[in-house]
Amino acid sequence: xxxxxxxxxxxxxxxxxxxxxxxxxxxxxxxxxxxxxxxxxxxxxxxxxxxxxxxxxxxxxxxxxxxxxxxxxxxxxxxxxxxxxxxxxxxxxxxxxxxxxxxxxxxxxxxxxxxxxxxxxxxxxxxxxxxxxxxxxxxxxxxxxxxxxxxxxxxxxxxxxxxxxxx
Numbered sequence: 001x002x003x004x005x006x007x008x009x010x011x012x013x014x015x016x017x018x019x020x021x022x023x024x025x026x027x028x029x030x031x032x033x034x035x036x037x038x039x040x041x042x043x044x045x046x047x048x049x050x051x052x053x054x055x056x057x058x059x060x061x062x063x064x065x066x067x068x069x070x071x072x073x074x075x076x077x078x079x080x081x082x083x084x085x086x087x088x089x090x091x092x093x094x095x096x097x098x099x100x101x102x103x104x105x106x107x108x109x110x111x112x113x114x115x116x117x118x119x120x121x122x123x124x125x126x127x128x129x130x131x132x133x134x135x136x137x138x139x140x141x142x143x144x145x146x147x148x149x150x151x152x153x154x155x156x157x158x159x160x161x162x163x164x165x166x167x
Contacts, residue, residue, distance in 0.1 A: 012043055034078050041071025053108070061108050062115075066101040073097065092133065095126030117159055121152065 020036055023029060045068030052060040073093060076082045102119030105112050 012047075013040060016040060016043075038071045038073075038075035038078060041067045042075065043071075045069075045071060061105050062101050065104040066097065069097045069100060070094070092126040092130035095122050095129065099123030099126060114159055114163065117155060 016036065016039060045064045045066070048060045048064030049068065051057075052064060073082075099119045099122030102115045102122060105115040105119075
């Protein structure tokens with residue numbers, strides 16, 4: 001006999017969808033998919049993070065953080081907390097969200113410091129692209145990447161060697 005607890009996620013999603021449909025039927029205010037999906041992403045992210053922290057299982061930290069941050073960004077965008085001017089900047093922001101998601105892993109599990117490398121790379125590239133699109137910096141990122149991409153190989157190789165020497 002299984003002692004596994006049922007998941008809250010399907011029930012919460014059904015409650016949200018039912019409440020939205022009820023609001024659409026009973027009022028003149030229309031709630032569409034644009035208002036719903038960020039909230040669902042935030043709830044799923046929080047539930048994953050709660051489960052991961054409760055069970056001390058590091059597997060879902062990245063994914064939970066990613067869903068929470070994406071949902072938060074789209075919620076802020078949909079309710080005009082982020083100006084429409086910045087909506088065209090979605091790809092650099094997604095790269096930065098990926099970077100923060102990678103950085104969240106060693107925050108909770110310091111032994112997994114290797115995820116700092118892709119986190120820093122995503123944050124750097126997303127930040128440079130974002131600043132370039134806002135015309136705050138004036139150099140060509142493509143030229144810099146084409147000249148200095150071997151530095152990435154050196155950093156990854158150094159991390160592998162350091163990890164092997166540590167053992």
